[in-house]
Amino acid sequence: xxxxxxxxxxxxxxxxxxxxxxxxxxxxxxxxxxxxxxxxxxxxxxxxxxxxxxxxxxxxxxxxxxxxxxxxxxxxxxxxxxxxxxxxxxxxxxxxxxxxxxxxxxxxxxxxxxxxxxxxxxxxxxxxxxxxxxxxxxxxxxxxxxxxxxxxxxxxxxxxxxxxxxxxxxxxxxxxxxxxxxxxxxxxxxxxxxxxxxxxxxxxxxxxxxxxxxxxxxxxxxxxxxxxxxxxxxxxxxxxxxxxxxxxxxxxxxxxxxxxxxxxxxxxxxxx
Amino acid sequence: xxxxxxxxxxxxxxxxxxxxxxxxxxxxxxxxxxxxxxxxxxxxxxxxxxxxxxxxxxxxxxxxxxxxxxxxxxxxxxxxxxxxxxxxxxxxxxxxxxxxxxxxxxxxxxxxxxxxxxxxxxxxxxxxxxxxxxxxxxxxxxxxxxxxxxxxxxxxxxxxxxxxxxxxxxxxxxxxxxxxxxxxxxxxxxxxxxxxxxxxxxxxxxxxxxxxxxxxxxxxxxxxxxxxxxxxxxxxxxxxxxxxxxxxxxxxxxxxxxxxxxxxxxxxxxxxxxxxxxxxxxxxxxxxxxxxxxxxxxxxxxxxxxxxxxxxxxxxxxxxxxxxxxxxxxxxxxxxxxxxxxxxxxxxxxxxxxxxxxxxxxx
Numbered sequence: 001x002x003x004x005x006x007x008x009x010x011x012x013x014x015x016x017x018x019x020x021x022x023x024x025x026x027x028x029x030x031x032x033x034x035x036x037x038x039x040x041x042x043x044x045x046x047x048x049x050x051x052x053x054x055x056x057x058x059x060x061x062x063x064x065x066x067x068x069x070x071x072x073x074x075x076x077x078x079x080x081x082x083x084x085x086x087x088x089x090x091x092x093x094x095x096x097x098x099x100x101x102x103x104x105x106x107x108x109x110x111x112x113x114x115x116x117x118x119x120x121x122x123x124x125x126x127x128x129x130x131x132x133x134x135x136x137x138x139x140x141x142x143x144x145x146x147x148x149x150x151x152x153x154x155x156x157x158x159x160x161x162x163x164x165x166x167x168x169x170x171x172x173x174x175x176x177x178x179x180x181x182x183x184x185x186x187x188x189x190x191x192x193x194x195x196x197x198x199x200x201x202x203x204x205x206x207x208x209x210x211x212x213x214x215x216x217x218x219x220x221x222x223x224x225x226x227x228x229x230x231x232x233x234x235x236x237x238x239x240x241x242x243x244x245x246x247x248x249x250x251x252x253x254x255x256x257x258x259x260x261x262x263x264x265x266x267x268x269x270x271x272x
Numbered sequence: 273x274x275x276x277x278x279x280x281x282x283x284x285x286x287x288x289x290x291x292x293x294x295x296x297x298x299x300x301x302x303x304x305x306x307x308x309x310x311x312x313x314x315x316x317x318x319x320x321x322x323x324x325x326x327x328x329x330x331x332x333x334x335x336x337x338x339x340x341x342x343x344x345x346x347x348x349x350x351x352x353x354x355x356x357x358x359x360x361x362x363x364x365x366x367x368x369x370x371x372x373x374x375x376x377x378x379x380x381x382x383x384x385x386x387x388x389x390x391x392x393x394x395x396x397x398x399x400x401x402x403x404x405x406x407x408x409x410x411x412x413x414x415x416x417x418x419x420x421x422x423x424x425x426x427x428x429x430x431x432x433x434x435x436x437x438x439x440x441x442x443x444x445x446x447x448x449x450x451x452x453x454x455x456x457x458x459x460x461x462x463x464x465x466x467x468x469x470x471x472x473x474x475x476x477x478x479x480x481x482x483x484x485x486x487x488x489x490x491x492x493x494x495x496x497x498x499x500x501x502x503x504x505x506x507x508x509x510x511x512x513x514x515x516x517x518x519x520x521x522x523x524x525x526x527x528x529x530x531x532x533x534x535x536x537x538x539x540x541x542x543x544x545x546x547x548x549x550x551x552x553x554x555x556x557x558x559x560x561x562x563x564x565x566x567x568x569x570x571x572x573x574x575x576x577x578x579x580x581x582x583x584x585x586x587x588x589x590x591x592x593x594x595x596x597x598x599x600x601x602x603x604x605x606x607x608x609x610x611x612x613x614x615x616x617x618x619x620x621x622x623x624x625x626x627x628x629x630x631x632x633x634x635x
Contacts, residue, residue, distance in 0.1 A: 072538065073537070073538075074534050074537060074538070091537070091540075092534075092537040092538045092540065093538070093540050094538060094539055094540055096538070097538065098534070098538050100531060100534065100535075102531060104529075104531035104532065104534065104535050106532060106535070106549075106550065106553070106554075107632040108553045108554075108556070108631075108632040117539065117541075117549060118539050121539045121540060121541065151632070153632060171539075
């Protein structure tokens, strides 16, 4: 079992020559409380290559969502720095698109309008037809080709999250941040959406960071699974490279002889 | 077709008709008929019950007042006068009728009388218009303002004036309270700074607002041709009624779902876009709740304000009838009461429909 985590296995051959897209150094997050400071993250280092899909797994409350919102720029840093594409980040921006846990669609808009509002921001000079094409392309990709004009509220949770994914990809971001994107869905829908997500990702190869507490999800989606220790003073405890071929097919992944080794390794970490 | 009709009536707040429609179309006839009885017939029955109680109460009061009159005639002028008084009351002569709470029948008669009065006045008006048509044409050529009808307004004219005042007051409230509400709602500091002032001004009585507005308008507007009493009353109505909208707007803006704000941050929307594309639509439900309260408050304080500002309308109609003391004055006041109630109800329904149309429902 230790064979899968030997240091030689900790690099991903096809990503070796890629530049680093996301670098976090000495990241620290402190929430002041009446009883004194509560240190959520401390001295956290993370480096993700261009085109890599990383999932971050940990117990709930360990600070993994905090880490993601900090990368997104929605949460201030208490210390350390975050660089995206060699540039330090300042605030949130469409270069780091977020798929939130709750779909967070604007309920007064249709599916198309929800995607369009972002596309308009990112491609202000494109013609109306071009913008419309972008929106329709991604909505079609997530399987909502017939639901452009449905109000967000009349869509099911799963369909809303599909719109959320389309909205994020349509921004053509440098990094795609997924904050437990399928946490609120039933397991059948979750599986469907994982497939949808990977299918688009396969085409776009956008650097992606997915927070999850589902071990199977983390293996199925990612090139590398990062395990966070429980807070306070959470940091990266361990990491695991998942070398399965892409494009991945669920059945093949589940039947891979090493699958249960990886799964066991992750479960082991989480249960300690 | 049926589903569409039901959707439409629901949208206009007439959902009590839904079971009847379903029953008529043969859908679970028994269940829907029962539901129709519960939703429609029972409320109608309750209205009849109310009228019955009113009738009994009015009769009891009438008898009490009549007896008191007969008794008074007896002690002051003797048996003969008492008998004459009793006969007079029984004959229904206007000169000696007890003056008390009118019965439903009297109110209905007063309603008919008011309606006839309106038709008469309309006729007079159109006659007048015909008569002065030539003169007005001449005056127009000479650059003079036309001669207008200055006779007594009918009850319906009064209703029209009141609605105009409320509409003007409501628009004033809308244009003051919504923008200020948004600005205050956007900033914690502003909200805290103005909170006390709002809380202090909110419970102030309409009468005081009227006096305050009077002080200011009297100084500001010196042109004698302007309708000062109308200006004073609509500004007062607006000021009284705007607080609900102000508070609700600022609350709505301040409590927009954090997810929507995060979305707008990730998209790097400009401040203007953030307000008009995210914050405002997200707070529409609360803003419209506020506006609905504003309309009903405006309609409620209007009567008191018209009465004091001596501007024409339902308020002055009620006051004049009360001062007038004619035999059917009390009945006319009750007619006005119902008209005020029904119009208030309709205004609320209209606002509800607008609200349904303008706001999203959360899934």
